[in-house]
Each structure stands twice: as structure tokens, then as C-alpha cells.
Amino acid sequence: MADHSLKEMSRDRQAKLGHFIVEFATPGIGHILKSAGCDFVLFDLEHSGFGFETxxxxxxxxxxxxxxxxxxxxSLEYHHIARAMDMGAEGLMLPMVGNANQARHxxxxxxxHPAGKRGVALQVAHDRYRPGAVTDKFTGANSRSTLFCQIETxxxxxxxxxxxxxxxxDALWVGHFDLSVSLGVPGDFEHPKFRDAIERTTAAAKKHGKALGRLVPTVQQGIELYAQGFDFLCYSGDVWVLHNALAEAINGLRDGCK
Structure with a gap:
């Protein structure tokens, strides 16, 4: 799709296609993903070990x-949320959001202000170090920031x-593995309890006009999930794409060089 902000993407139900980064925070990574056709990137701090300098x-x-x-x-800690925003995150994803009070937090x-209570830091990374009126800064930051709440319990x-x-x-995001564990059916994505949970989450997003996303391990599953109502589809992650493509090539070469 053409270049759009995350906020714009969250307001329509077209397929938005991205990739998950947990390992390769290299200078060229943005251009590589863009050239590959990605509409967005999901950059992980929960499991990657990346810090805020990165x-x-x-x-x-x-x-x-x-x-x-x-x-x-x-985590849902204030300092994690606010620091990510100060560093210039356009979208923010929070793990294991369990209730409305946590979402409001x-x-x-x-x-x-007036939409929230975030501590003020202006003319830093999030506003590209540019001066300007405080009210304009608040309005711009609030209208740009896009929230993805993970439903995984x-x-x-x-x-x-x-x-x-x-x-x-702005969006609900299913954490499918953790959700299956929470439901007592680890990794069983065909179990009636898991399927019912997906139906309920999908219905909630649809009722309130919110986007719906999740990670997808294969192209075919992504297509099937889009038909079910998922519009943010994050295909695999950097580690697994590299590993699987390299393993396929190495194994092919090894078999052919006997």
C-alpha cells in the first residue's frame, strides 16, 4: 500500500503487512524492509534484549x-511507555493488557494533556528536535501516536x-502463543477454547471499529487470518526468515555437492 501513518492505517481494514525485528538493528534495516514492500515494522523490546539507546x-x-x-x-510501567514515546515511537504495543483500567493507564x-498525563519533553527525538508552540506539539504528538493493546491472556x-x-x-493485537498458554492449551491453536477467544477478540475489534493484528508464520495463514478480520499482519521475524532461507539454501547445496 502507499505510504501512510500508523494512525491512518489503523482506520481502514486494508491489509497492512510488516515484519518483526528482534535481532538485527542495523543501519540498513529500515531500507531493506521498505524495499521488500513492508508497510510497517514491529520492533521488539520484550524478548529481544534491545535497550532504549538502541x-x-x-x-x-x-x-x-x-x-x-x-x-x-x-511492560506497562510508565517509564517504559513514556521513554519509547520520547524516543520517537509512532506506534506503541503493550504486552498482556488485561482490562480497561490498564488500557486507560x-x-x-x-x-x-489533555488526552493524557505524559511528562513533557519537547524539542527532543519524538518531535525531531524542532522548536514550536507547546499546544501544537501536544496536538501533533497525540494525533500521531497509535496504540496497539495485546490480547494474550x-x-x-x-x-x-x-x-x-x-x-x-487504536488496535487489538492477539499474542497467540501466550494466549494459548493462558487458556491452558499451549500451542493448540485449533482448540475450541482458543478459537472462541479469537472470535470474541475479533468481534470486540469490529464492534468498536478498531484494527486487529497478530504475527503470522506463513503466507497462507496470513491470508486466512485476513479473511477472519485481521488487517495488521506481521510476517515472521528477522531471525527466522534468515535462518529458514539460509538452511534451505545450505541443505540444497549440501545435497547437490555430494
Missing amino acids: VKSTLRYFEAAQLPAIVRVP IVDSMKY EEGVENAEAIAAIEGV
Whole structure:
């Protein structure tokens, strides 16, 4: 799709296609993903080991490539949320959002007055170090920031509709592995309990006009999920794409060089 902000993407149900970065925060990564056709990138702090210095640098690589970035922070703590926003995250993803109160806390932590209670830091990374009127800065930051709440617990499914109803929540994002564990059916994505949880989360997003996303391991599954109502589709991750492509080539060469 043509270049759009995450906020614009969240407001339509076209397929938005991206990739998950957990390992390779290299200077060329933004341009590589953009050249490959990605609409967005999901940059992970929950499992990657990346710190905020890396976030600050890597977001500049994505900006240079005009590739919107969602930063997944490791917790719902204020300092994780606000620092990611200060570093220039356009999108923010939070793990294991379980209820509406937690969603409101996230909105308060990432939005400036009057939409939230985020501490003020201006003419830094998030506004590209440019001067300007405070009210304009607040308005611009609030309108740009896009929130993805991960539904990956039984509690989150129970409260998915209430979470989706919160002003400032732009999308629900299913964390399928953790959700299956929370439901007591680890890795069984065909289990009736898991399928029911997906149906309930999908219905909540649809009812409140919110986007719906998840990671997809294969092209075929991504197509099937899009038909079910998922519009943010994040295909695999850097580690697994490199590993699988390289393993296929190495094995082919080894077999052919006997």
C-alpha cells in the first residue's frame, strides 16, 4: 500500500503487512524492509534484549526509510511507555493488557494533556528536535501516536470489548502463543477454547471499529487470518526468515555437492 501513518492505517481494514525485528538493528534495516514492500515494522523490546539507546538509533533508520514503526515495550510501567514515546515511537504495543483500567493507564502514559498525563519533553527525538508552540506539539504528538493493546491472556479476552472501547486504543493485537498458554492449551491453536477467544477478540475489534493484528508464520495463514478480520499482519521475524532461507539454501547445496 502507499505510504501512510500508523494512525491512518489503523482506520481502514486494508491489509497492512510488516515484519518483526528482534535481532538485527542495523543501519540498513529500515531500507531493506521498505524495499521488500513492508508497510510497517514491529520492533521488539520484550524478548529481544534491545535497550532504549538502541531504540533511539533504530527509529532514525526507520524514519529515514519512511517506514512506520511499532515499538513493543516490555511492560506497562510508565517509564517504559513514556521513554519509547520520547524516543520517537509512532506506534506503541503493550504486552498482556488485561482490562480497561490498564488500557486507560497506557493512554495516560503515552498522551500529552489533555488526552493524557505524559511528562513533557519537547524539542527532543519524538518531535525531531524542532522548536514550536507547546499546544501544537501536544496536538501533533497525540494525533500521531497509535496504540496497539495485546490480547494474550484469558483476562484480556474477557475484557476485550471494554479495552477496545477506550478512546486512544487504536488496535487489538492477539499474542497467540501466550494466549494459548493462558487458556491452558499451549500451542493448540485449533482448540475450541482458543478459537472462541479469537472470535470474541475479533468481534470486540469490529464492534468498536478498531484494527486487529497478530504475527503470522506463513503466507497462507496470513491470508486466512485476513479473511477472519485481521488487517495488521506481521510476517515472521528477522531471525527466522534468515535462518529458514539460509538452511534451505545450505541443505540444497549440501545435497547437490555430494
